[in-house]
Ligand SMILES: Nc1ncnc2c1ncn2[C@@H]1O[C@H](COP(=O)(O)OP(=O)(O)OP(=O)(O)O)[C@@H](O)[C@H]1O
């Protein structure tokens with residue numbers, strides 16, 4: 121596995137692969153790799169001749185007062201995991217090379233509407249930062265396919281919309297959330313939890329499961345009550361909920377009676393960690 125930090129060298133190498141007719145898959149990450157990331161790399165490996173992974177803690181998607189500086193950086197361990205998973209090229213760019221004009225660059229990618237809901241309301245500018253960096257990385261890697269986790273459900277929806285609206289020739293693949301044995305979605309930020317908080321953390325997924333059961337038995341006419349009950353339950357278990365929302369699975373608008381493909385989105389603070397999770401609900405059966 122090669123490791124490159126120079127965007128121009130990366131671009132030259134992947135151009136050679138494309139000229140040789142090889143199919144390139146891309147897995148963008150912020151590092152501190154866990155089994156969720158590795159599932160993306162395995163999926164990429166099974167679908168392409170070459171796998172490129174990036175590790176870049178993108179300052180543009182962090183708000184003031186967020187955990188940009190504290191974000192866990194474990195490069196040597198990550199390299200070993202990527203090598204073992206069959207990654208061909210690790211891209212670890214320097215911030216100055218990806219943002220030559222600084223973070224106040226003149227050009228951004230905005231996906232309005234979707235980016236302003238849910239996590240976007242709590243983290244203003246977050247999805248603009250995500251869409252902009254993913255667009256930059258796509259320009260450099262020029263992947264045929266790119267793999268993203270369904271754990272970051274709204275992020276995946278924003279990226280799919282960007283790719284569709286800007287005619288980007290990339291197939292976006294969503295990968296199911298990889299969980300710990302007790303149901304907690306794997307996330308780099310789980311490392312912020314104390315032992316006591318870690319013991320409470322699976323209640324986020326349990327709350328989603330209970331809310332899904334409530335939808336199955338009561339339908340959507342009392343959506344607000346189900347959401348409020350879910351938030352109250354999270355409070356009882358030591359979380360400070362940001363939101364639990366029952367949404368249309370594609371638009372992420374509030375679900376309406378008659379909708380059949382739903383997603384329950386949740387975000388909650390637990391100690392130092394802002395945890396997110398989601399669960400899809402199919403009402404067609
Ligand atoms: N548990 C998981 N299962 C599947 N994919 C995941 C999981 N966690 C993260 N991913 C995906 O890995 C990619 C990189 O995510 P990122 O590096 O931010 O990891 P993370 O663990 O989600 O970190 P954070 O705590 O910052 O949210 C994204 O596409 C994300 O959706």
Ligand SMILES: CC(C)(CO)[C@@H](O)C(=O)[O-]
Nearest residue numbers: 148149150178250253272
């Ligand atoms: C997609 C991404 C790598 C962009 O910085 C990041 O938001 C993430 O890790 O999910």
Ligand code: BAL
Nearest residue numbers: 150181182246272275
């Ligand atoms: N996994 C999403 C990246 C972020 O929270 O900034």
